[in-house]
Amino acid sequence: MKELEAEYGLDWVKLNVNRGPSLKYVNPVDSMEHLYISDFIIGDTIYEIKSSWTWNKHGKDIELEQKNKAKLTECINQGYNVILVLNQQRLKYEEFMD
Numbered sequence: 001m002k003e004l005e006a007e008y009g010l011d012w013v014k015l016n017v018n019r020g021p022s023l024k025y026v027n028p029v030d031s032m033e034h035l036y037i038s039d040f041i042i043g044d045t046i047y048e049i050k051s052s053w054t055w056n057k058h059g060k061d062i063e064l065e066q067k068n069k070a071k072l073t074e075c076i077n078q079g080y081n082v083i084l085v086l087n088q089q090r091l092k093y094e095e096f097m098d
Contacts, residue, residue, distance in 0.1 A: 017041075018040060019041070028070050038075065044079070044081055052087055055086055069097060
């Protein structure tokens, strides 16, 4: 948020940043439907904020990473753009889906 404020100004952030939507997705680990509550949205772009710990426990939890990717893939499937802010670095969908 600090980067957005520095880039566009506080008034722009207040007018354009909103609470993100809630979406149902299928968790690939247990094949069950779950509710994903996104962090925030600007226009049609959902922003998800994660540390490497909450993304995949520093590379040690592939199931957690699969679950996180499934959430963001569902956002794409529903017509949103996605930006993952991983350890304060902005990544587009194609950059973190490898």
